[in-house]
Amino acid sequence: MAQPITASELNGKIYIAGGFAARGHASATDRFFVFDPATNHWQDLAQLSSPRGAPALIALDGKLHIIGGRNGAAAMPNHEVYDPRTGRWSGLARLPVARDHVGVAVVDGKIHVYGGRLTDDASNTGLHDIYDPATDRWTSAAQMPVPVSSGTFAQYRGLLIYLGGECKPGQHTYDEVQAYDPKTDSWRLLAPIPVERHANAAAVANGKLYMFGGAIGCGANRIVPDTLTLTLP
Secondary structure, X not given: OEOOOEEEEEOOEEEEEOOEEEOOOXXXXXXXXXXXXXXXXXXXXXXXXXOOEOXXXXXXXXXXXXXXXXXXXXXXXXXXXXXXXXXXXXXXXXOOOXXXXXXXXXXXOEEEEEOOEOOOOOOEOOOEEEEEOOOOEEEEOOOOOOOOEOOEEEEEOOEEEEEOOEOEOOOEOOOOEEEEEOOOOEEEEXXXXXXXXXXXXXXXXXXXXXEEOOEOEOOOOOEOOOEEEEOOO
16 A cells, blocks of 8 residues: 555554555555554454545544545545444544544544645645544534644644644645644644655654654655654653
8 A cells, every 4th residue: 555544553453544555646445454563463354434545543442433534536524433342344423524634633532633635735724623432523623823734743742743744835845833732722833843844754752752754845755764853841
């Protein structure tokens, strides 16, 4: 599978869902896999209800939620949940506005979906929606100050962080670093990335947020191999 696929960890195993098998968001797949590090073994699981690339995949309460994505020119509002005990997918309340290439996080037992795109890489949105599994309902939260998609995201120091993205007019990527505080339902801008980019990756370790690689140009143009760190008090 080609990017963007999505991955999530649950009960010590790594799950991967969807993706594009060709450039230009073409040949979306409905494949769903799990990798068990204990056995070094991959397994095919129940396929998604439809092919999609660039969805959000996240674990909550022992299950996996897949939200949004795209198959062709338009984004999807689909929201489904996978139960490892039954090996089945089932439908849940759809995302209020269809989009893909979003940021996603779990805070206090609810799923936050923020940013993303509606059609092409210039159709960015700053929408921010919160899903409550207890009621199977979505509610709106404060929107991102800079509409963006296809960056990277992480939870750090109690904040939801979104770094970079594509694509500004003139084929420029984003250098913005945006932070959401769930306690105040507010976003703010942090120090920008020294070199703009999208399709990057991020992880938190030892009190720092690490960002890896990405492409400076829109699409897969001008790939960079660097590693940067963000430290907040």
